[in-house]
Amino acid sequence: MDWVALRVSLWLAAGTVALLVPCGVYVGRFLAFHRFRGKLLIEALVTVPLVLPPTVLGYYLLVTFGARSALGRAFETVVGHTLPFSFEGLLLASVIANIPFVVQPIQRGFEAIPADVRDAAACCGLTPWQRFLRIEAPLAWPGVVTAAILAFAHTLGEFGVVLMVGGNLPGVTRTLSVAIYDRMQAFDDRSAGVMAAVLLLVSVATLMITTGLSRRVGLRRG
Amino acid sequence: MRMALSRSIAGPRHRWWVSAVLAVSVLGAWSGGGPSGASRIAAATSSPQRPRVAAAANLNFALTAIAEQFARDHGTPVDLVFGASGTLTRQIQEGAPFELFLSADEAFPRRLTSAGLTRDAGAVYAIGRLVLFAPRGSALTVDEGLIGLGRLLKSGGVTRFAIANPDVAPYGKAAEAVLKKHGLWDAIRPQLVLGDTISQTAQFATTGNAVGGLLAYSIVSSPEIAERGAFALIPAGDHPPMRQRMVLLKRAGPVAMQFYEYIRGRAARAVLGKYGYEVP
Numbered sequence: 001m002d003w004v005a006l007r008v009s010l011w012l013a014a015g016t017v018a019l020l021v022p023c024g025v026y027v028g029r030f031l032a033f034h035r036f037r038g039k040l041l042i043e044a045l046v047t048v049p050l051v052l053p054p055t056v057l058g059y060y061l062l063v064t065f066g067a068r069s070a071l072g073r074a075f076e077t078v079v080g081h082t083l084p085f086s087f088e089g090l091l092l093a094s095v096i097a098n099i100p101f102v103v104q105p106i107q108r109g110f111e112a113i114p115a116d117v118r119d120a121a122a123c124c125g126l127t128p129w130q131r132f133l134r135i136e137a138p139l140a141w142p143g144v145v146t147a148a149i150l151a152f153a154h155t156l157g158e159f160g161v162v163l164m165v166g167g168n169l170p171g172v173t174r175t176l177s178v179a180i181y182d183r184m185q186a187f188d189d190r191s192a193g194v195m196a197a198v199l200l201l202v203s204v205a206t207l208m209i210t211t212g213l214s215r216r217v218g219l220r221r222g
Numbered sequence: 223m224r225m226a227l228s229r230s231i232a233g234p235r236h237r238w239w240v241s242a243v244l245a246v247s248v249l250g251a252w253s254g255g256g257p258s259g260a261s262r263i264a265a266a267t268s269s270p271q272r273p274r275v276a277a278a279a280n281l282n283f284a285l286t287a288i289a290e291q292f293a294r295d296h297g298t299p300v301d302l303v304f305g306a307s308g309t310l311t312r313q314i315q316e317g318a319p320f321e322l323f324l325s326a327d328e329a330f331p332r333r334l335t336s337a338g339l340t341r342d343a344g345a346v347y348a349i350g351r352l353v354l355f356a357p358r359g360s361a362l363t364v365d366e367g368l369i370g371l372g373r374l375l376k377s378g379g380v381t382r383f384a385i386a387n388p389d390v391a392p393y394g395k396a397a398e399a400v401l402k403k404h405g406l407w408d409a410i411r412p413q414l415v416l417g418d419t420i421s422q423t424a425q426f427a428t429t430g431n432a433v434g435g436l437l438a439y440s441i442v443s444s445p446e447i448a449e450r451g452a453f454a455l456i457p458a459g460d461h462p463p464m465r466q467r468m469v470l471l472k473r474a475g476p477v478a479m480q481f482y483e484y485i486r487g488r489a490a491r492a493v494l495g496k497y498g499y500e501v502p
Contacts (some may be wrong), residue, residue, distance in 0.1 A: 023295060064474065067317030082317030167318050168303050185421040186282050187428075187446060 001194050005179035006202075008087070012175060013155040017148050020102045021039040023071040024147055028106030029136070050100040054160030061093055063166050073094045090173050094155050101150040109143020110136060117130050153203055225401060255307050263360060272480035274301045274319060276310040278326035278466065279419035280350060280393055282440035283325065284497035289481075295489070298477045306419045308390030308435070313337060314471065322477035324468040324485075326350065326420070345468030347394050348499035349441040352396055353473075354430075357451040365427035367461040368404045378415050384426035384435030387416040392464060394423075397436035399461040411415045427451075439498035441491040459488040 001218045033044060034054050049057065076082050083089040111123055121135045137144075151218040159177045166173030168182055183192040258362075277285050280303050293299040303310075303320070311330040314320055315337065323340075324347065325331045334340050356362040361379050363370035374380050385401075394416065401407040415419030417423030420438045420482065427435030428450040443454050470482055484490055491501045 062316050066315075068315065072317065076317065081319060085313065085318040098374050138246075167313050168305065169319070170301050170303070182304070184425065185279065185419060186286075188419070198446075 001173070001191065001198065002170075002176070002179045002183075005174050005176045005195070007197065008171065009156055009176040010202075011086075011201075012090060012094055012158075013152045015123065016098055016155045017151050019091070020095050020098055020151055021106075022149050023033035024099075024102035025104045025137075025144060028103045028143070028147075029110045029132075029140070031103070033106045046103045047100045049097050054097065054118065054158075055164060057093060057097060057160050058164030061089070061096075061161075063067075065089065084165050085167045085173060087171060087172050090136060090162060090175075091203050093161045093165045095156060097158060097161055098151040100155055102147040102210050105143045105146040105150065106140065109140035109146075112143075113139045145210060152210075153206055156199065156206070157201055223370040227344055228317060243288040266426075269431070272299060272301055273475055274303060275322045275323040275324070275481065276305065276314065276318070276320040277324040277392070278307045278310070279304045279421040280326055280368035280440050280466075281324055282421050282441065283444040284440050284499065285473055286296060286410040287497075288493050290420060291489060292481055292484050292492070294486075295332070296477075296480060300477065300481055302419070304419070306387070306390040307392055309418070319473065322468065322470055322482055324393070324466065326464065326466050327395075328465050328467045329392075331391050331469040334469060334471070338472075340469040341469055341474060342470070344467050346465045346502050347468050348466045348494050348501060349359055349458075350393065350464035350466055351392065351498055351500070352456040352461065352464075353435050353439050353442050354454040354456060355424075355437045355442055355451055355453040357428055357430040357432075359430065360433045361453065361457055364434070364452050366454045368400070368406060371410075371434070372404065375413075376411050380410065380433055382415050382426070383410055383413050384415050384417060384423045384432040384437075386420045386423045387418055390418065391420055391423075392466075393420040393436075393438050396461040396464050400436060400456055403460050410493060443496075466499075480494065 027046070031039070031046075040118050062084055063069060065075060066074065067076065067082050072082055072084075077087075083092065096131070117139070118131065119133065121131045126134065156175075157176070157177060159181070162173065162178050163181070166175070166178070166180055168174050174182065176195055180192050180195045183189075183195065229342055274398075275285075275289075285302060290450060301463060305313075306325050307325045307327060307330045310318075310323060311325070311333060314323060314334060323331065323334065328346070331340070335343050354364045354366070354368060356364050362374055371380070371383075376500065385397035386399045390392035402436055415426050417426055421441060423435055424437045424447065426432045426443045427437060428447055434451075436456070437453070441447055468482065468485065470478060474482075494501050
C-alpha cells in the first residue's frame, strides 16, 4: 500500500476543492443572475472540460508550460522547476478539468432562487454582500456542497491528465490512481488490489459523508 | 421558502461554512501539510538528494533488484519510474526532473543528447532479447522460428497477439522486425494488441487475454511470470540488436552518478545477466 500516493491524491483533491469552489461560487452566481451577449460561449467554455478527452487538456498544458515553450521557460526561471511534472502543475490541470463539475451545480443552485426572494431582500434594505451571505448562499448551499463533492471525488479518480502532465513521480505526482496502474505494470497485483480497494472505500466514504451533510442542510431548512 | 428567508435573515447559518473549513483543515492536518508536506515526508523517509531515475519498462524486475542492492551497499535509495522509453524521453524534453535515464534503445537517448539535455552520450548497459510467449492453456505452441505462430495464424486461431507499440517502445519495434522477417506482419496486423510498454504487453499476454506475444526476455525470466506460460527465445539475429543505452541528464547529482557507475559495475552486471540481458 502506497500511503504517500494516497496523501498526494487527497491533497490534490482538497487543493482542487479549496481553489475551485470560491471561484465557482463567483462564476456560477454571475452566470445565474446575469444575461449578456456571449453568455452561451462562456457557458460552453466552462463546460468544455467535461467533454474534452484528458489527453487534449494534457497536450495543451504540456505545449503551453513545457520546458520547450517560452512560457514554460519563464516559469522555470522564476520558480525553479517546470510546471508539468510538479504538484502545482497537477493542481492546475486538476482545477481546469474540474471547472464544469463545480460551476454547473453552483449555477443551478443560484438559478433556483426565486427572483421575488431576491427582490424582497433588496427591498428590506440589505446590502448586496448581506443579500449574498444571508439569502443567496444559504439557499444555494446544496449546489455548492454538490460541487465540492463532485470535484473531490472526480479528482481522486483522475487518471489521464495526471499521467500526462504529472508523469509518475513518487511523492509528488504519483496519485493513488496512477500508483495502481504502476503496480499493475510491475505485476504487483496484490498492491494494486489493496490500493484499488482503499480508493473505493475512500470514495464511498467521501460521498456518504458529503451527501449526508447536504441532506442535513436540506432537512434543517425544512 | 418564506420560512427559509425569514430564518436566514434572523440567524444566518454560518455553521456550514465553518464545518466545511474544518473538514478541509482536518484533512489537511491529517495529510501532513500540502505539497510541501508531501516532499517533507519524502525527505523524512529518504535523503534529500534521492535521485529520480527514469527507466524503460523492460527493466522493471532487473533494475528494481539492482536498486535494492545499491541501497544496501551505499545506503542511498533511488526512486525508479518505469515507462515506455518514448514516453519518458518526451517527459524529459518537457522538463521532467529525472537525473538518469535508462532507455530500451539508443535512438531516444541520442535524441536527448543532441537536444543538449544530457551530460554526455552515455553508455550501453545491456542488450535485450525478445521471447515468444504463450500463456498456459493457449493454442499457440512456441518455437524460435515462429513456425507455430504462422500455422495458428493460417488456421485463423490467432484472435489477439500482443506486442509493444512500435512507435514508443523499442521492444515493439524489434517485435515488428521479427514478424516481418518471418513474413507474418501483414497477416497478423489486424490481430495485434499494442501495449504502451513492454510490461503492459506482458500483462496482455500472461493473463491469457491474448494467445501470446513477443515480450522482453528480462520480464519473462522473472519466476512469477515464467510460471504463467511457455516461451522460446528469439535468435538475436532476427531483429536489429537491442542495445540499451543510459544517459546522465544535466541535473544529475552525485548519487545518480554513483548509481550510473554501479549499473556498469560487476554486481549489477551479474543481475542483468540473470535477467537474460547480454551485458556489453
